[in-house]
Amino acid sequence: MITLHDIAKKHQTDKASLGYTIIYEELLASKRFQAVNMLEIGVFRGASMRTWFDYFHQGNIYGIDGGSSASCGISDEEILHYNETEGLHTVIGNQFFEADMLKAMETFETTFDFIIDNGQHFQETQQSSFGFLWPYLKPGGIYIIEDMCTHFNMLNGSKWGQSESDDLNDSTISMLNRYINGRGVSSPYFFLNVDIGKIEGNISGATVIYPAIQARGELIGPMNPLSPILGSSAVGVIWKNVA
Numbered sequence: 667m668i669t670l671h672d673i674a675k676k677h678q679t680d681k682a683s684l685g686y687t688i689i690y691e692e693l694l695a696s697k698r699f700q701a702v703n704m705l706e707i708g709v710f711r712g713a714s715m716r717t718w719f720d721y722f723h724q725g726n727i728y729g730i731d732g733g734s735s736a737s738c739g740i741s742d743e744e745i746l747h748y749n750e751t752e753g754l755h756t757v758i759g760n761q762f763f764e765a766d767m768l769k770a771m772e773t774f775e776t777t778f779d780f781i782i783d784n785g786q787h788f789q790e791t792q793q794s795s796f797g798f799l800w801p802y803l804k805p806g807g808i809y810i811i812e813d814m815c816t817h818f819n820m821l822n823g824s825k826w827g828q829s830e831s832d833d834l835n836d837s838t839i840s841m842l843n844r845y846i847n848g849r850g851v852s853s854p855y856f857f858l859n860v861d862i863g864k865i866e867g868n869i870s871g872a873t874v875i876y877p878a879i880q881a882r883g884e885l886i887g888p889m890n891p892l893s894p895i896l897g898s899s900a901v902g903v904i905w906k907n908v909a
Protein backbone atom coordinates (compact mmCIF):
# COMPACT_ATOMS: atom_id res chain seq x y z
CA MET A 667 0.00 0.00 0.00
CA ILE A 668 1.38 3.43 -0.90
CA THR A 669 2.65 5.35 2.09
CA LEU A 670 1.76 8.91 3.08
CA HIS A 671 5.37 9.86 2.34
CA ASP A 672 5.14 8.54 -1.23
CA ILE A 673 1.76 10.21 -1.79
CA ALA A 674 3.26 13.49 -0.55
CA LYS A 675 6.25 13.09 -2.90
CA LYS A 676 3.88 12.47 -5.81
CA HIS A 677 2.02 15.72 -5.09
CA GLN A 678 5.27 17.57 -4.36
CA THR A 679 4.42 19.03 -0.99
CA ASP A 680 7.49 19.92 1.04
CA LYS A 681 6.03 17.89 3.89
CA ALA A 682 7.88 14.99 2.23
CA SER A 683 11.26 16.67 1.75
CA LEU A 684 11.15 18.06 5.31
CA GLY A 685 10.51 14.59 6.69
CA TYR A 686 7.13 15.47 8.18
CA THR A 687 5.18 12.77 6.37
CA ILE A 688 7.29 9.97 7.84
CA ILE A 689 6.31 11.21 11.30
CA TYR A 690 2.71 11.94 10.28
CA GLU A 691 2.16 8.40 9.02
CA GLU A 692 2.60 7.19 12.60
CA LEU A 693 0.13 9.80 13.88
CA LEU A 694 -2.55 9.36 11.22
CA ALA A 695 -2.38 5.73 10.08
CA SER A 696 -4.88 4.31 12.57
CA LYS A 697 -7.61 6.48 11.03
CA ARG A 698 -6.55 6.18 7.38
CA PHE A 699 -9.69 4.33 6.33
CA GLN A 700 -12.15 6.24 8.49
CA ALA A 701 -14.28 9.20 7.43
CA VAL A 702 -11.99 11.67 9.16
CA ASN A 703 -12.21 15.44 8.92
CA MET A 704 -8.80 16.98 8.23
CA LEU A 705 -8.25 20.75 8.41
CA GLU A 706 -5.13 22.53 7.23
CA ILE A 707 -4.31 26.22 7.58
CA GLY A 708 -2.16 27.25 4.61
CA VAL A 709 -2.95 25.34 1.45
CA PHE A 710 -1.13 27.23 -1.35
CA ARG A 711 -1.39 25.32 -4.64
CA GLY A 712 -3.11 22.32 -3.10
CA ALA A 713 -0.21 19.85 -2.89
CA SER A 714 -0.93 18.89 0.72
CA MET A 715 -4.71 19.03 0.30
CA ARG A 716 -4.43 16.51 -2.57
CA THR A 717 -2.09 14.43 -0.40
CA TRP A 718 -4.72 14.25 2.37
CA PHE A 719 -7.42 13.47 -0.19
CA ASP A 720 -5.41 10.54 -1.58
CA TYR A 721 -4.41 9.27 1.86
CA PHE A 722 -7.80 9.41 3.58
CA HIS A 723 -10.00 7.58 1.09
CA GLN A 724 -13.14 8.32 3.12
CA GLY A 725 -11.93 11.66 4.43
CA ASN A 726 -13.29 15.18 4.19
CA ILE A 727 -10.52 17.66 3.58
CA TYR A 728 -10.84 21.31 4.65
CA GLY A 729 -8.50 24.26 4.17
CA ILE A 730 -8.16 27.88 5.23
CA ASP A 731 -5.81 30.26 3.43
CA GLY A 732 -5.25 34.00 3.60
CA GLY A 733 -4.69 34.16 -0.17
CA SER A 734 -4.13 37.74 -1.33
CA SER A 735 -4.01 39.04 2.26
CA ALA A 736 -1.19 36.67 3.21
CA SER A 737 1.68 38.10 1.13
CA CYS A 738 2.78 34.71 -0.19
CA GLY A 739 2.25 35.76 -3.80
CA ILE A 740 -0.89 33.79 -4.39
CA SER A 741 -4.31 35.30 -5.03
CA ASP A 742 -7.65 34.28 -3.54
CA GLU A 743 -8.71 33.06 -6.99
CA GLU A 744 -5.66 30.80 -7.33
CA ILE A 745 -6.16 29.39 -3.81
CA LEU A 746 -9.74 28.46 -4.66
CA HIS A 747 -8.80 27.19 -8.13
CA TYR A 748 -6.37 24.66 -6.65
CA ASN A 749 -8.14 23.88 -3.39
CA GLU A 750 -11.87 24.04 -3.97
CA THR A 751 -12.25 21.00 -6.17
CA GLU A 752 -13.84 17.58 -5.73
CA GLY A 753 -13.49 16.53 -2.10
CA LEU A 754 -11.59 19.66 -1.04
CA HIS A 755 -13.32 22.49 0.82
CA THR A 756 -11.43 25.73 1.22
CA VAL A 757 -12.30 29.12 2.69
CA ILE A 758 -10.30 32.30 2.17
CA GLY A 759 -9.46 33.59 5.64
CA ASN A 760 -6.49 35.11 7.42
CA GLN A 761 -5.59 33.20 10.58
CA PHE A 762 -4.45 36.47 12.13
CA PHE A 763 -8.09 37.59 12.40
CA GLU A 764 -10.55 35.93 14.76
CA ALA A 765 -13.46 37.05 12.55
CA ASP A 766 -11.97 35.19 9.57
CA MET A 767 -11.48 32.05 11.63
CA LEU A 768 -15.04 32.26 12.94
CA LYS A 769 -16.35 32.67 9.40
CA ALA A 770 -14.42 29.59 8.29
CA MET A 771 -15.82 27.52 11.15
CA GLU A 772 -19.34 28.74 10.39
CA THR A 773 -18.85 27.74 6.75
CA PHE A 774 -17.47 24.28 7.52
CA GLU A 775 -19.97 23.58 10.32
CA THR A 776 -18.00 20.62 11.65
CA THR A 777 -15.25 19.50 13.99
CA PHE A 778 -11.97 17.90 13.03
CA ASP A 779 -9.97 14.74 13.76
CA PHE A 780 -6.74 16.43 12.67
CA ILE A 781 -5.76 20.08 12.38
CA ILE A 782 -2.44 21.16 10.85
CA ASP A 783 -1.16 24.73 10.94
CA ASN A 784 1.06 25.32 7.91
CA GLY A 785 0.01 28.93 7.40
CA GLN A 786 1.82 32.10 8.38
CA HIS A 787 4.40 30.44 10.67
CA PHE A 788 4.57 33.42 13.00
CA GLN A 789 4.67 32.68 16.72
CA GLU A 790 1.62 34.90 17.23
CA THR A 791 -0.64 33.22 14.74
CA GLN A 792 0.50 29.69 15.58
CA GLN A 793 -0.62 30.29 19.13
CA SER A 794 -3.79 32.29 18.44
CA SER A 795 -4.96 29.66 15.95
CA PHE A 796 -4.18 26.83 18.37
CA GLY A 797 -6.22 28.52 21.13
CA PHE A 798 -9.06 29.34 18.76
CA LEU A 799 -9.26 25.97 16.99
CA TRP A 800 -8.81 23.70 20.01
CA PRO A 801 -12.60 23.52 20.69
CA TYR A 802 -13.09 22.46 17.06
CA LEU A 803 -10.77 19.46 17.50
CA LYS A 804 -12.70 16.26 18.21
CA PRO A 805 -12.02 14.21 21.35
CA GLY A 806 -9.05 11.98 20.52
CA GLY A 807 -7.98 14.42 17.80
CA ILE A 808 -4.47 15.66 17.06
CA TYR A 809 -3.35 19.29 16.55
CA ILE A 810 -0.10 19.78 14.63
CA ILE A 811 1.91 23.01 14.33
CA GLU A 812 4.49 23.00 11.55
CA ASP A 813 7.66 25.07 11.26
CA MET A 814 7.63 26.32 14.84
CA CYS A 815 11.11 27.77 14.57
CA THR A 816 10.14 30.70 12.40
CA HIS A 817 10.61 33.56 14.81
CA PHE A 818 8.68 36.71 13.95
CA ASN A 819 10.11 40.04 14.89
CA MET A 820 7.90 43.06 14.20
CA LEU A 821 10.87 45.20 13.17
CA ASN A 822 12.96 42.73 11.26
CA GLY A 823 10.45 40.33 9.77
CA SER A 824 10.63 36.59 9.97
CA LYS A 825 13.84 35.13 11.26
CA TRP A 826 14.42 31.52 10.27
CA GLY A 827 16.42 29.24 12.51
CA GLN A 828 16.11 30.64 16.03
CA SER A 829 19.07 30.27 18.33
CA GLU A 830 19.09 29.64 22.06
CA SER A 831 20.30 33.17 22.71
CA ASP A 832 17.09 34.68 21.33
CA ASP A 833 14.40 35.70 23.79
CA LEU A 834 12.01 32.91 23.03
CA ASN A 835 9.69 33.05 26.03
CA ASP A 836 6.84 33.86 23.70
CA SER A 837 7.74 31.29 21.08
CA THR A 838 5.43 28.42 20.26
CA ILE A 839 8.07 25.91 21.29
CA SER A 840 8.22 27.63 24.70
CA MET A 841 4.43 27.48 24.98
CA LEU A 842 4.55 23.73 24.43
CA ASN A 843 7.56 23.18 26.66
CA ARG A 844 5.84 25.06 29.50
CA TYR A 845 2.93 22.66 29.22
CA ILE A 846 5.20 19.60 28.91
CA ASN A 847 7.08 20.71 32.05
CA GLY A 848 3.89 20.98 34.12
CA ARG A 849 3.47 24.75 33.99
CA GLY A 850 0.11 24.77 32.24
CA VAL A 851 -1.05 26.41 29.04
CA SER A 852 -0.41 30.11 28.52
CA SER A 853 0.19 32.43 25.61
CA PRO A 854 0.18 36.20 25.18
CA TYR A 855 -1.25 35.64 21.72
CA PHE A 856 -4.50 33.82 22.38
CA PHE A 857 -7.63 35.65 21.23
CA LEU A 858 -9.53 37.21 24.13
CA ASN A 859 -12.30 34.65 24.57
CA VAL A 860 -10.10 31.58 24.77
CA ASP A 861 -11.00 29.29 27.69
CA ILE A 862 -7.53 28.23 28.84
CA GLY A 863 -8.93 25.89 31.50
CA LYS A 864 -10.76 23.94 28.82
CA ILE A 865 -7.60 23.62 26.73
CA GLU A 866 -5.52 22.43 29.67
CA GLY A 867 -8.20 20.05 30.86
CA ASN A 868 -8.45 18.41 27.47
CA ILE A 869 -4.83 17.86 26.51
CA SER A 870 -3.68 14.28 26.88
CA GLY A 871 -0.13 14.92 25.71
CA ALA A 872 2.17 17.24 23.78
CA THR A 873 5.59 16.98 22.21
CA VAL A 874 8.07 18.81 20.01
CA ILE A 875 9.48 16.80 17.11
CA TYR A 876 12.44 17.53 14.85
CA PRO A 877 11.61 15.42 11.80
CA ALA A 878 14.84 16.23 9.98
CA ILE A 879 16.73 14.61 12.84
CA GLN A 880 14.28 11.85 13.61
CA ALA A 881 13.42 10.77 10.05
CA ARG A 882 14.62 7.26 9.44
CA GLY A 883 16.21 5.73 6.39
CA GLU A 884 16.52 8.91 4.36
CA LEU A 885 18.65 11.99 4.88
CA ILE A 886 16.22 14.89 4.93
CA GLY A 887 17.53 18.40 5.25
CA PRO A 888 20.92 19.56 6.49
CA MET A 889 21.89 18.73 10.07
CA ASN A 890 23.07 22.23 11.03
CA PRO A 891 20.88 23.37 13.96
CA LEU A 892 20.91 26.97 12.75
CA SER A 893 20.06 26.17 9.15
CA PRO A 894 16.77 27.49 7.83
CA ILE A 895 15.54 24.07 6.79
CA LEU A 896 16.23 22.34 10.07
CA GLY A 897 15.33 25.44 12.03
CA SER A 898 11.97 25.66 10.37
CA SER A 899 11.22 22.02 10.71
CA ALA A 900 10.28 21.66 14.39
CA VAL A 901 6.76 20.33 14.63
CA GLY A 902 4.46 20.59 17.65
CA VAL A 903 1.99 17.80 18.31
CA ILE A 904 -0.83 18.14 20.85
CA TRP A 905 -3.24 15.28 21.56
CA LYS A 906 -6.76 15.81 22.84
CA ASN A 907 -8.33 13.56 25.47
CA VAL A 908 -10.48 10.82 24.05
CA ALA A 909 -13.45 11.81 26.20
Ligand SMILES: C[S@@+](CC[C@H](N)C(=O)[O-])C[C@H]1O[C@@H](n2cnc3c(N)ncnc32)[C@H](O)[C@@H]1O
Binds near residue numbers: 709736759761787791
Ligand atom coordinates in the same frame (compact mmCIF):
# COMPACT_ATOMS: atom_id res chain seq x y z
C1 LIG B 1 3.90 26.86 3.00
S1 LIG B 1 2.44 27.36 2.16
C2 LIG B 1 1.39 25.96 2.40
C3 LIG B 1 1.84 24.76 1.63
C4 LIG B 1 0.85 23.62 1.61
N1 LIG B 1 0.38 23.25 2.92
C5 LIG B 1 1.51 22.43 0.98
O1 LIG B 1 2.07 21.59 1.68
O2 LIG B 1 1.47 22.36 -0.25
C6 LIG B 1 1.79 28.54 3.25
C7 LIG B 1 0.41 29.05 2.92
O3 LIG B 1 -0.05 29.77 4.05
C8 LIG B 1 -0.81 30.86 3.62
N2 LIG B 1 -0.77 31.89 4.67
C9 LIG B 1 0.25 32.73 4.99
N3 LIG B 1 -0.13 33.57 5.96
C10 LIG B 1 -1.40 33.25 6.28
C11 LIG B 1 -2.33 33.76 7.22
N4 LIG B 1 -2.03 34.79 8.02
N5 LIG B 1 -3.56 33.18 7.29
C12 LIG B 1 -3.87 32.15 6.48
N6 LIG B 1 -3.03 31.63 5.56
C13 LIG B 1 -1.81 32.17 5.47
C14 LIG B 1 -0.15 31.31 2.31
O4 LIG B 1 -1.06 32.02 1.48
C15 LIG B 1 0.33 29.99 1.72
O5 LIG B 1 -0.61 29.51 0.76
